Amino acid sequence: MKFTETELKDVWVIEPQVFGDHRGWFMETYSESKFKDQGISLDFVQDNQSFSETKGTLRGLHFQLNPKAQSKLIRCTKGVIFDVAVDIRKGSPNYGQWFGIELSAENKKQLLIPKGFAHGFMTLTENVEVQYKCDELYAPECDGGILWNDPSIGIKWPIDIVPVLSAKDETAPLLKDANLNFTY
Ligand SMILES: Cc1cn([C@H]2C[C@H](O)[C@@H](COP(=O)(O)OP(=O)(O)O[C@H]3O[C@@H](C)C(=O)[C@@H](O)[C@H]3O)O2)c(=O)[nH]c1=O
Numbered sequence: 001m002k003f004t005e006t007e008l009k010d011v012w013v014i015e016p017q018v019f020g021d022h023r024g025w026f027m028e029t030y031s032e033s034k035f036k037d038q039g040i041s042l043d044f045v046q047d048n049q050s051f052s053e054t055k056g057t058l059r060g061l062h063f064q065l066n067p068k069a070q071s072k073l074i075r076c077t078k079g080v081i082f083d084v085a086v087d088i089r090k091g092s093p094n095y096g097q098w099f100g101i102e103l104s105a106e107n108k109k110q111l112l113i114p115k116g117f118a119h120g121f122m123t124l125t126e127n128v129e130v131q132y133k134c135d136e137l138y139a140p141e142c143d144g145g146i147l148w149n150d151p152s153i154g155i156k157w158p159i160d161i162v163p164v165l166s167a168k169d170e171t172a173p174l175l176k177d178a179n180l181n182f183t184y
Contacts, residue, residue: 008087013111015108045135046136050129052128054164055125055159057165060119061172063119068136073110083119084155085098085118088180102158146173
């Protein structure tokens, strides 16, 4: 398992060791001890999976507020996504900055997004499955969102289209108007 910290402190790209043989391949997708060796200690309590039919579907940017903030370990198990983390911790030197990476069933990369970050992804193929682990349970009363194309963040989404969005995501607030309770 290879861990690479991104230019956004605390956001990690994790690449598995893939063992191939005549049957196919095997990989570990999470190892408590290997994460701890990197100084990353998380207690995952919920696993999620989503399916998006249409290329250009965008889910995000989402977070849960304290005290139900979530760290997420994200991977794409079918198709390709552009996965994005935005630092929304007030007082962080990277406040409002984003990191994006292609995750795919083929490249098997994972993105680790800590508490205090918003998360979103755009599907770059049809029929995309995304799976992620969370270290806090779903708490709809703490649900929060930021508009996917907030110009103050300036995410460069790879496909220049009006994406397929949920009704909630279409009307999400700008970062400057979002109700946030994360501190750095
Ligand atoms: C996130 C979530 C949703 N739900 C329900 C609520 C709703 O009726 C339905 C669909 O929820 P959403 O529209 O919020 O699903 P979605 O837009 O896929 O939300 C997800 O987006 C990505 C980017 C994330 O980072 C996730 O944490 C989550 O916010 O599923 C749960 O029951 N448990 C959960 O953990």
